[in-house]
Amino acid sequence: MHGSSGSAVPAVAVEKLVKTFKTVEAVKGIDLVVHPGETFGFLGPNGAGKSTTIKILCTLADATSGSARVAGFDVATERDAVRRSIGLVFQEPTLDGYLTAEQNLKFHGELYGVDKSSAAQRRKDVLEMVGLWDRKDDLVQTFSGGMRRRLEIARGLLHSPKVLFLDEPTIGLDPQTRASIWQYLGELHKREEITVFVTTHYMDEAENCDRIAIIDQGRIVALDTPEALKAGVGKDRVSIATADDVAAITALKDKFGLEAKMVEGLVTFSVAEGAAFVPQLFEKLGVAIKSVAVARPTLDDVFLNFTGTSLRDAEQKGGFNPMAARFRGR
Incomplete structure (x- = not known):
């Protein structure tokens, strides 16, 4: 191919x-x-x-x-x-x-x-x-x-x-x-x-x-290419469930200088060497963490990087599709 x-x-x-x-x-x-x-x-x-x-x-x-x-x-x-x-x-x-x-x-x-x-x-x-x-x-x-x-x-x-x-x-x-x-x-x-x-x-x-x-x-x-797009993100995606998501997002910015947002119900941010960063997170965040997941960059991270939302969240928000509406109406 x-x-x-x-x-x-x-x-x-x-x-x-x-x-x-x-x-x-x-x-x-x-x-x-x-x-x-x-x-x-x-x-x-x-x-x-x-x-x-x-x-x-x-x-x-x-x-x-x-x-x-x-x-x-x-x-x-x-x-x-x-x-x-x-x-x-x-x-x-x-x-x-x-x-x-x-x-x-x-x-x-x-x-x-x-x-x-x-x-x-x-x-x-x-x-x-x-x-x-x-x-x-x-x-x-x-x-x-x-x-x-x-x-x-x-x-x-x-x-x-x-x-x-x-x-x-x-x-x-x-x-x-x-x-x-x-x-x-x-x-x-x-x-x-x-x-x-x-x-x-x-x-x-x-x-x-x-x-x-x-x-x-x-x-x-x-x-x-998919590889180049993922390499361009350059950071791991870290997703955490917390006791207070709003406080966690504020703390990530104040204490680590990281911009976080809610993605698919989890506080999500990007950071280099995500696995190595996790211990600092538990030590300094100041908000109880219920779960944490670290993932290498995927095409969804590329989408998130360029649009500010995940593909799944974008799908759920939906959008008017005039062509589909026109064809359904036939």
Whole structure:
């Protein structure tokens, strides 16, 4: 899963992209370049602008301003060329349950003009890639959620796109099935030499990407490899439960010069060498500590560092997602 930045035409190039819904600015002027062959993650809470951006890139929504090119084609003026160059797996299931797995792919192939002489072999290839060739004659309505998602990925790959867009591909699936979907994606990526652009709000999934952009409230707040982003935090996260959280936050600032905040119900702060710091905490804080946990930097710490909140807390606060609201209303 490695892209190169060479001189090749970017798989995705976005400049100053803005999308406004009446009074809500869902995407606030983002810039982005995704290299050919890269697995690129778009990480952020619901309502951050992920799905809106992906729909603009896939020609399913118009930008208010700014520009975007996919596989070298302009999403506003070269829509047909963009659509021939991309595969798309939506959050919402779009398979026909009354057709078999192979019939779903055959219908899709005809829509996309897949060469009839090679169509049958291509259907076999993609179904084998996702482990469903032995179920090709079964009705999709008999499939589990994970099997349907794998079939949607196979369908997205059928016409050999240059870029595969996956919008929250594992949403609603159990952790084991989520892990297996990513295993399939890794194997597919090696075989197909394709650029994969995936939106997710699962931290662990973003670890599978070559690079990730963290988006919050319509803006990209960080963009790099997962390793570089975590290294940039540079400190451990310490979370404590105390008898008086307000007093603890004040004491951490007054006695140690540390800025702490409440994250997921715990007093949380960052400090170098967290484990070595804990004994000082018990000795000098002056507030009873019920429990303490020290963790190495994670992508959630990166999110916390750039946005001032954890991804889970941002999810719970929620945000208006105009695109989702529009599609639910249909």
